[in-house]
Each structure stands twice: as C-alpha cells, then as structure tokens.
Amino acid sequence: MSVPLIETKGLKKYFKTPKGDLHAVDDVNLKIEKGKTLGVVGESGCGKSTLGRTILRLVEPTAGEVLYNGKNILDYGKKQMLEVRKDLQIIFQDPYSSLNPRLTVSEIIAEPIKVCRTITDKAALDDKVYELMETVGLAERLVNSYPHELDGGRRQRIGVARALALGPQFIVCDEPVSALDVSIQAQILNLMMDLQDDRGLTYMFITHDLSVVKHISQEIVVMYLGQCVERASSEELFRKPLHPYTQALLDAVPVPNLRHKQQLTGIIKGEITSPINPKPGCRFAARCPKVTASCTKEDIQLREIAGGHYVACALY
C-alpha cells in the first residue's frame, strides 16, 4: 500500500478554559491519499476547523502525530517547517477577514512568494501573479484593487490564488463556500475541482453542508464534539450511514426535491453540548435514539465494520 499524503495519528488539541479543558480535537486518526478529497462534516463546535488548523500546525496539537509523506511534521524544526509550509496551504471561510484590507489583490497573491522567496525576480513575480489570477478567473484589471472593492465570490478567488501561489500539494479548505450565495458557491466549487484535476491537488474539505461534501469528496469523516464518529467513502456513507448521528444528520438535510421530501420524522432531539471535560463514553449518547447502557461506560473506539467503513458506535 502506498503512503498516504497526509495522515494523523491520535491527534488531540485541548484548549484550556476557566471551566476546564475543551476537547476541540480528541484522538482523530485519518488518512488522505494523494489527489483525493477528504470531506470533514459536522455541526458548529465539533472541532472540524481546529482539526484543519492543527494539521497545518497553525495550532500546536496537544498530542498525536501529523504525517506528511510519511514523516511527522510535528518533529520538524523551524527551518524544515518553513520548507514544508510551501506544500501545505489553507483557504478560509470568511472572504472578508481572510484578506488583509490594506493590500491590493496582486500584493495579497504575491505575499507568500515574497515570504518564501521562491521567485525573486520582479518581472517574473508579476508574470506569476497574472498567471495565478487567470487560473482562478480574476480579470486582470482587478490587479490593483483592494479586497473591499470586490464581491464575496471574487474575494474567495483571491484566497484560492493565494493558496496556490507556492504550488502546494495539499490544501485545507475551511468552509470555503459557506459564506457565498448558491450561484457563486457553484462557480467556486467548479473552480476548485478543475484545479484538482489539473494539478493533482489533495484537499481536506471542511464543511457543514452535506450536499457540498458529497459532491466534492471521495471519502468523508463525520465529526461530533471533537471526535470522528464515522469514516467511509462518500458513496458508502450516503448509501449506508451507520452511526446514529450520521443518520440523523442525513435525515435533517432538506433536499430540494419533492420526491425525497422528508417527513421530518427522524429528527433527533436536543442540542450539541460543549466539549469541556467530556464524560467517558459516546459523546452522542445524550441525544442518541438508540442509546444503551454500554454507551456511557467507556470510550468507544473507531472500528472498521466493512471495507474502509469505520464507525465508533456500540451498536456494531
């Protein structure tokens, strides 16, 4: 078996709060093959954003390993890390706060190149900026505009261009389309998929939107309160969701199709709680319709049920 491009082993990130440790990411294991997209879904507060940031070492993990091409980047020193940063990039959700309002479009796109000095010649840098702008579909007349002069869709294109500037292998996409209107969202999704086809990019696509995640990813991880509760190929997960939380999530998605009109029956009660000092056992137990006594006794590990289909549930 080939070495996955990205792999995490027992990755944990706890934040200290006055009320105790917040288990934002709790023992997450995942693998992403080169050229593929891993979707990470979950509701707000499930730790999916922190997971993405921890993998990139924008947040230092509490424990665990992050392997890039089989090597643990958490062991890397400053210099090695700088080198590997060129390969690992991120696209943010909020197209407003992710762009420095004092820089022009070309300055924003050129910034990573200047920092890493991959191109030092001024003219070549300009050429590169134009090339990137063309790649993401930004008209060249916008080169000296400021982000606040542009709409959300164009701003997100700048964010994509910036992420591409260093020619990365892997991009964490943190809800890149959630702030956009559907028609613009579709334009950006198409762009990202085209880029993946052209450049063999690997994505970790974080979102709360199940229809988007199904569309774009080959494999999906479902997260609940910092833990991965189910992991399967996209097709398998939607065809045969195993974890009661995944089932509830899928039931809750409103489908724009009358024939699939849900009866709003399989709705789970209650709301997500906070992952501060969680009790042992399944974190979904409090809301789970199929809860049993064994669910709250001890932590339930993610186990492979069928080929490539993992679930953390006492029922299986």
Added chain:
Amino acid sequence: MTEQQRKKTAYKKKSQLMSIWHRFKKNKLALFGLVVFAIMLFIAIFADFIVDYERDAISQHMTKRFMSPSAEHIFGTDGFGRDMFARIIFGARISIFVGVVTIALALAVGAVIGASAGYYGGYIDETLMRIMDVFLAIPQMILAIAIVAALGTGMVNILIALTVAQVPKFARIVRASILTVKTQDFIEAAKACGTSDSRIIARHIIPNAIGPIVVQATLNVATTILVIAALSFVGLGIQPPTPEWGSMMADAKSQMRYHEYLIIIPGLFIAFTVMALNLMGDGLRDALDPRLKN
C-alpha cells in the same frame, strides 16, 4: 519592462492614504480643525520671526502695564507691561510642543508595551497589563502632580510627568487594536506560508491597527494641552516668566475684575487649539472607520 508590468501600471493603484484624505476632506468641520491647527502650528514654529522673544514676551515695561487691546498691542499688555500677543504666540509653542512630544513619547513607549502584550499574550500580557492597571488606577492629573512633586517643576519634568501618566493608556489602546487584528484570518494565512513574526507585525498588523491609534493620539494631544495649562495654572507646570497660557491666566487672576481680556484671550487660544485637535481626531476617525466601506 515585461508586458505584464506594463499591464499592471495601466491599472493604477489607488493610494489608501489618498482615499482617507478624500473622505476626511468631505467633513467640513474636520477640515476647519485642520486649518486652525495648521495656523497654530505655523505660529508656534515661526514665532521668532513674528515677534522678539526677549523684548516683547519677557522684558518688563512698567510704563505700559494693563494696556487694553489696541493697534499697537492687539491683545493688550499684562501686569508687567509685556505684550500679550507675543506671549500668546510663544505660549502656543510651549503648549503644542509639550503636547505633541508627550504623546509621541507616550505612544512610542506604550506601543512597545502594548504590542508585546497583545502579540505574545499569555504570561507577558498578564504581567504587563497588571502593571498598567496599577498606573491607570491613579488619576492622570494626580500622577502628574506626584511626579512633579518629586522632580520639581520645569518643562522637562512636566514632559516626563505627563508622558509617564499617558503611557498606560496607550499601552492599552495599542494592545486592544492588535488583539482585534490578530484574530483575523489573514494573520493565520500569513502564518500558513511561514511568514516571520516581524513581517506579520510590520506588514499585516501595524497597517491595520494604526488607524484607531492615530485617532487616539490626536485626541490625546488635545487633552494633554489642557492638562499642561491646568498644571501651570495651579503653579506646578511651566514657571513664569516663560510665557504659557495657563500660567498667564494664573498671573492675571487677581486683576481679572478690571482686565478681563487677560483671562479671555489665553483661554480662547487654548479652547481653539484643543477644539481643532478634537475636530481633526473625530474627522480622522470617521474617515478611517467605516470599515473601508464600499
């Protein structure tokens, strides 16, 4: 020049300073403030070319005491026969100089403290901010008086006293603006491509945090001018015979029943200078604030 560069120059870059200036210009009151302050600054800088310091502002002329404003002495003369106009314009030099220098120094020191606290956070932040809190608990005027009590009066001591009293405020302001910027995603984006701390501070944080700090600095020059005048008025600031607006009023207080102009004219100059700075500060805030509105 490559073709690309030519293209780039074709789409002209709009300077952000220019667009701020355009918005500032629209605010007539702020523009008025700027003009008034510019005039005061001009007078303060070129005072020596307008009147002679020794002859007009310092030397006593007992034959010319309490002369009401006239063509010869447009603001009249004081109890020692000195020309009020000359003393007023040299007073402008002191007030504006001390005000601006104090704030510049306080800003510089406060910025270092506030920036370290805000950027590094944690233990450094906690320690520095607790110390600043203690300083802030002492009312500014009282702290200044205490320092004057220790060092004695005189311009340099006043400058030190006022600067020390202002540092905590600026440390806080700088820290707060840095914290606001620090949480934005573009800082994270910069970190993601390995940008160094110093570059993040210089290129991403400072340009975005500077606006509110400049506004506060402007407004604080105004309050500092008021404090200098007040300290001098109670006799703990600039000492006579050096012409200073506040001490001029203290001198004239006993004769104000018969010579109101000795009180009214210096007061008006303080009020106008301070108002000009306030208007400028407000105008600047409006020009910078609307989140770079579309």
Added chain:
Amino acid sequence: MLRYIAKRILMMIPVILGISLIVFSIIELSPGDPVSLMLGDGASAQAVAELREQMGLNDNFFVRYARYIGHAVTGDFGISYRNKVQVVNEIASRFPTTLTLTFWGVAISVLIGIPVGVISAIRQYTFIDAASLFSALILTSMPAFWLGLLLILLFSLKLGLLPATGVATMQHFLMPSVTLAAASMATIIRMTRSTMLEVIRQDYIRTAKAKGASAFRIVYKHALRNALLPVVTVIGLNFGTQLGGAIVIESVFAMPGIGTLMVAAVRTKDTPIVMAAVLFVALLASITNLIVDVLYAYIDPRLKSQFVKK
C-alpha cells in the same frame, strides 16, 4: 454576589499596594532632603544625623516602604514637615470639601449628560442633535479652570449673584460643581449618544418594533438600559478624572480641599502630605471603580448569572 464582591475587594489589594509602591518610589526620587527641610538650613551636622537615624532614613528602600505601609494601615501617615500636625488629620479635615465637590460634579454631569445624549440619539440629524453635539465639543475643548474663571467673572464680579470663593454654603459649591461637571458631561453626552445609536440598530430593537411597541416604549424599555451599561463604566472611570479636575477647580475657587492642600504641599516639599493625598485620591478612585463594577454586574444579567447561584 457576595462572593463576587469579596473577590473584587481581594483583587483590589495588590492594586493598592502597587499604587503605594509607585507613589513611594516617585517620592523617593525627589532630590530634596526632608531633614534639612524640617530643621532649617542652620542645623548642626550632628542634629541632622540624629534626626536621620531617628526617622529611619538610613534604612534601605524596602525596609522604609514596609514601615510606611505598616504605619499607614493603622492610620498613621506621618507628620507634616511644615506645620507638624498628623497628616491623617489634615487630610480628614480637607476631605469633605473635595468629596462634596466631586459628588455634585458627577451628579450634574450624569443628570444632564445622559438625557441630552439620549435625546440627541433619538433625534439624530435634527437641530437638537447638532446643538448638543456642538455644546459637547465646546465643553470638552475648554479648560475647566478657564470656565471657572469666566463664571466667576460673570456671576460674582459682574452680576454679584454668587460667591467667588469659600465653602461656607451650598451656594459656594454651585459654580465649582458646574465647572467640574462640564467636561465629563460632554463625555457622557457623546458616549450616551453613540451607544444609544448603536443599540437602536440592534436586531432586538427590530424585534420590539415588530411586536408593535411604540417608539417611546422601545426607547425606555429596550434601548435605554442596554445603552446605559457601557455609560456606567465610563462614569466610573471618569470619577478619577473628576477627582483630578477637582484639584484644579479648588484652586480656582480657593476651596480648602485635598487639591489645594496637595498643591501647597508640593510647593513646600511637604512629602508626607503629598504621599498621603495621592494615596487617598487613588484609593477613592479605585473604590469607586469597584462599586461601579459591582453595580454593573448587578444590572447586566449576562454578568450576574455568572456569580449568582440559584
């Protein structure tokens, strides 16, 4: 709630110690020698040395600081160099004047500042709004002592309506209080106006409108309390500034308060008085801030629920 108050009081102790340390250090820097000040220039070297020993001036800085604090907690702030009275008595006799002045200053600024600010906000862009903003601008730009002098000029010297100096009756306090109130009134007007404008734009105000509430009800029931919360903090913080202002204003109106005492003490290098006065004022400002904070926690349910257990 009691626990919160207790916690806040405990948190004040290091602040007060910090203040005293700062003030003590500043005073230590002062070049004048207290002994020669007390004995006059003609004292013999032996007398000076004896007094130094007696006053403990030969001990190191921290020993002296600790001793000072030790005495201070028992109410002993030393003896004035000039008129040889207990400092604490001197402060106590001057204190009521300053407190009365500051109280009225705060009261006037709040009682006028808040309503004007509110009206200004709900009548935004009208003549009333412009007028109140303009007055606020004028008031913040005027030196307080100048305003005091102008009031004396008009009401005492020209019209003969009010006494220019002294503290004998309430009338004596009228002009000083108004003078003291002016600048912070302007701050309160601007602050109230801007928070009010901000609150009016909030979603919950729209919810209230959608319920069919009248404009008046929306202002007094929904907007006002929310808008006043930040203003309360500003009033608390302003109290220190007001105390500082009181010092200058006491000089203008020749009132025997802490301010005039302090100014005179600085001029005559009467260090024990200066130290005690600074400590006193800083302490007062801190206590006021504490009271405001507790009050705030009481009015704001978001804070309150953190401390009150049902």
Added chain:
Amino acid sequence: MTEKLLEIKDLSVIYKTDEETVYAVNDLNLTLNKGETLGLVGETGAGKTTTALSIMRLLPDRTGRITRGCITLGDLDITRASEADMRLIRGNGISMVFQDPMTSLNPILTVGEQIAEVLQLHRLDMSPEQKEKRVDEILEMVGLPADRKHEYPHQFSGGMKQRVVIAIALACEPQLILADEPTTALDVTIQAQILKLMKELKQRLNTAMLFITHDLGVVAQICDRVAIMYAGEIIEIGTTDNIFEGKKHHPYTVGLFGSIPDMTKATRRLNPIEGLMPDPTAPLGGCKFHPRCPQCMEICKTAKPLNIIDGTHAIGCHLFAGGAGHDARINLESTGGAE
C-alpha cells in the same frame, strides 16, 4: 376555496442615501392566501427582506421608502395606514421571525418578559394572571419548559432562542407570519427541529406564512407555493409542484437549481449561472437577468418580460411569450393555489 389574505400590488422600494439610490424592490406583485405557506426564494440582495419589512412597514426610517404600489391585508391598506394602526397590526395581525436568534432577543430582559410584552401590547383585556398562563402555554407549545421563562437569553442555545422568537411571534396568534431566513443561522439538526415546529404550529393555528429563504431544500420541505426573486422582481411563481417538477422554468431558476449539488445523484460539475447580480443602484432596462442569461434575445434587452400563466404557474420570461397564449397584462395574484 381559498381566501386572499395579503395582496401586494406593483410594490417598489428604494433605499436612498446621500451617495446613491438602491432600487431594492421593483414592481412586485404577490398574493398570499389564508393558511398558506409561500416561499420567497432568492440570493443576497434580491429584495426578499425588503419585501418583508415593507409589509411590516419597518423599513429604515431615513433611507428606506415605498415609492409605488400598495400592500393590503384584508381591508387595510398597509402603505397608507397610520403609524398607530400599524402598531396594532405588528405582533398581532402580522408577526415576524428574524434570521439571527443570537441577536434578536433583548439581552437584559427575561424571555418571559419578552413574550409577555406582546400580550401587554395587544391583549389589553387579559389579566396579569391570564398573561402569565398564556406565556407558560406558549413556551410549552414551542417545546420549552415553562419554568425557564425567568431566564435570560444568554442562558439559551441558538435553537432554543429561535424557539423563543417563534413564541413571541405566535403569542397573539397572528394571521400572517413573516419568517426571514429563520433557520439559516442554525445547524442542520436544529434547523430540522425548528422547521418541524413551524410546520406543526402553522397547521395548528392555521396561520399563513411568508417564508423567506435562499435554500431550495427548505422550500421543498415546508412551502405550498414558491416565488423566485431576482433583482427586486419576482421572476417565477407557482405551486411547489410547478417549481420543482414543472417542465418550463425561467433561466434563472434553472441556474439556481443547477448550482446546488444534487445529493441523489453523482455529478462531477455543477451548472451555475455565470456572472453576478446587476448593480442595484443602476436600474437595468428590459429583463433584469438578460446580461447573465444564456438564452438572451434582442427583445430581452429592451422589453420587460410578460408573466405567462400556465394554470398556477407564471414565468416572467420572453422565451415563453408564444406559449400558452394569453393576454399581455397578466397579474400574478390570480395564480394562488387553485387546486
């Protein structure tokens, strides 16, 4: 038999500031029948919220203005009613549920007080005890325990806050609820809870609802009829069946559906509409969609398209001009739920 409740005729709304004039709603026609749920769908800036605020007469004081048209609720002409009359309508005849439950409750009043306020304003005949009882009742109706009425909004989660907002809206059993993206700020599982709640309550109280959303999935779940808005106009309206199952559609509607990834089948590329919304400050002649329309014809650039009726279905597009054969000026109002 259906009965008209709300009728909007030729409504135009502008926002005027010193710098520019935004044409937010342009000649909008709409009818809402008693007890029916009409979905108003469109992207940001389509004029959905403006329409709702116009019905409530809550447009921003200084800038927003209705320039043309009328809105009638029963016999009352809302555009001409006095402010005092409007106050009686708001919260009583028409209620509104807002998008962000985090900010739409007053942080310093208990939720009980906030629900009781509507009763104090509109149920003058009720005794204080009756009001208290009604508050308990309504809280339980929206699925919250009555004893939580003494708590403040910050003690509730987002979904629970939205339940409180719905409780406020329903307290006086209004004839019409305007729900402005009530579930957009919520997580999917909570969204499903709230949608279910709204659907049940609406049926129980027989309230009509104008449901504003950008999510076609939500529309499919709870709406009887759907109106699609683009640049301040309704470009297509029909029953949910017409919109989701019908053969003919406005090109914008086609693009909107093409933009959503379909969960039921695998697609590699989406078919979005290219381009952006037109600048609302510069009114555009002809069909508002023509610069982005893949099937744009000459006539589209100059003439405003007609509204072609096909039973319950109307489309504002020249493509269907020759279609079903009808007179030039057709109102949308007669298209309401004829089945």
